[in-house]
Amino acid sequence: GAGVSQSPSNKVTEKGKxxxxxxxxxxxxxxxxxxxxxxxxxxxxLIYFQGNSAPDKSGLPSDRFSAERTGGSVxxxxxxxxxxxDSAVYLCASSLNSGGLNExxxxxxxxxxxx
Amino acid sequence: xxxxxxxxxxxxVSEGASLELRCNYSYGATPYLFWYVQSPGQGLQLxxxxxSGDTLVQGIxxxxxxxxxSQSSFNLRKPSVHWSDAAEYFCAVGxxxxxxxxxxxxxxRLQVFP
Numbered sequence: 001g002a003g004v005s006q007s008p009s010n011k012v013t014e015k016g017k018x019x020x021x022x023x024x025x026x027x028x029x030x031x032x033x034x035x036x037x038x039x040x041x042x043x044x045x046l047i048y049f050q051g052n053s054a055p056d057k058s059g060l061p062s063d064r065f066s067a068e069r070t071g072g073s074v075x076x077x078x079x080x081x082x083x084x085x086d087s088a089v090y091l092c093a094s095s096l097n098s099g100g101l102n103e104x105x106x107x108x109x110x111x112x113x114x115x
Numbered sequence: 116x117x118x119x120x121x122x123x124x125x126x127x128v129s130e131g132a133s134l135e136l137r138c139n140y141s142y143g144a145t146p147y148l149f150w151y152v153q154s155p156g157q158g159l160q161l162x163x164x165x166x167s168g169d170t171l172v173q174g175i176x177x178x179x180x181x182x183x184x185s186q187s188s189f190n191l192r193k194p195s196v197h198w199s200d201a202a203e204y205f206c207a208v209g210x211x212x213x214x215x216x217x218x219x220x221x222x223x224r225l226q227v228f229p
């Protein structure tokens with residue numbers, strides 16, 4: 001079956017522009033996560049959605065970052081007024097349910113480059 | 116606070132040699148522990164996970180890991196490395212009862228020479 005998909009695969013933008021990154025989770029998965037992978041930094045949690053509950057936004061680095069999940073499926077991560085330090089690979093993951101026993105399946109990521 | 120340390124940034128081994136990748140964690144309770152692999156241009160793939168029970172866990176692609184509570188470690192091992200194992204490996208801890216986020220280490224890049 002289809003895995004987690006993300007678009008675009010690559011995005012180059014100019015400093016100060018807004019960008020939107022899209023994630024399509026595995027069908028039927030109720031939990032959706034966004035992580036950021038910066039060079040030499042490992043993966044950093046950004047935000048987590050579970051069903052209709054309020055999202056866990058504790059990892060968002062600034063108020064320029066926001067995310068939404070429409071209809072409990074597709075999610076969009078928006079970065080406003082991009083900065084060079086936002087350059088990274090943004091990874092989306094989904095799991096069947098929340099909780100540690102549920103494996104998170106990762107998408108291929110969106111590589112964002114801010115010039 | 117939860118944290119994961121992977122002390123080796125880069126490891127090089129010869130094909131057929133054994134491999135051990137180190138992972139140490141800091142966690143206030145019994146952790147859930149994971150190893151993921153990221154091949155070039157690919158997403159992360161789960162190799163194995165530990166939740167409870169037997170401290171030696173088997174994963175895919177011939178990998179295994181051992182949970183040692185006394186050492187706060189969860190090292191990944193493989194008895195004989197193949198060239199296709201060249202990739203980046205991430206250790207992670209969590210989720211726990213109050214958050215579903217995974218805390219990742221900074222990764223270990225494995226290079227395999229023929």
